[in-house]
Amino acid sequence: MKYWMMKSEPDVFSIDDLQKKGLEPWNGVRNYQARNFMREMKLGDKVLFYHSNAKEIGVVGLMEVSKEAYPDPTQFLAKSEYYDPASKKEDPRWSLVEVKFVEKFPRIVTLEMLKQTAGLDGLLLLRKGNRLSVTPVEAAHFKIIVGLKK
DNA sequence: GCCAACGTTGGC
């Protein structure tokens, strides 16, 4: 079992949206590194949900991979903001995974808390200049972060 | 709104 973190701007898609829907195909990732991480995800892997570009920035809950990587349909939709005219149906460029809601944390584990918590050295999220929307998380880091939820 | 960091594009 592996652990991951995925970012979303809550104005676009939030933990509350996920809770309502139950499941979500994580479409719109258009970064090769992030795509490759999603392709590594296995059914049942745990995923931290991170709100970026928000009033309260941080980890807001937990999800689980409910379907492994498959082609992101939005890359073929001319009207979609995620449309990629260079991607061919016989060789799709972009993938996504489907995730399901597990829990919303009682409080947000803020970026500030993460920065001040010992033992999170090396967490990719905290690396200077890191903008990846999908990153792996070490098991030890995952446990520490979940432990901060209340 | 600013800007640092980073990825992508395209001319050469």
Added chain:
DNA sequence: GCCAACGTTGGC
């Protein structure tokens, strides 16, 4: 293949 220009991310 290099690299300048440009676009995007995301914290502040």
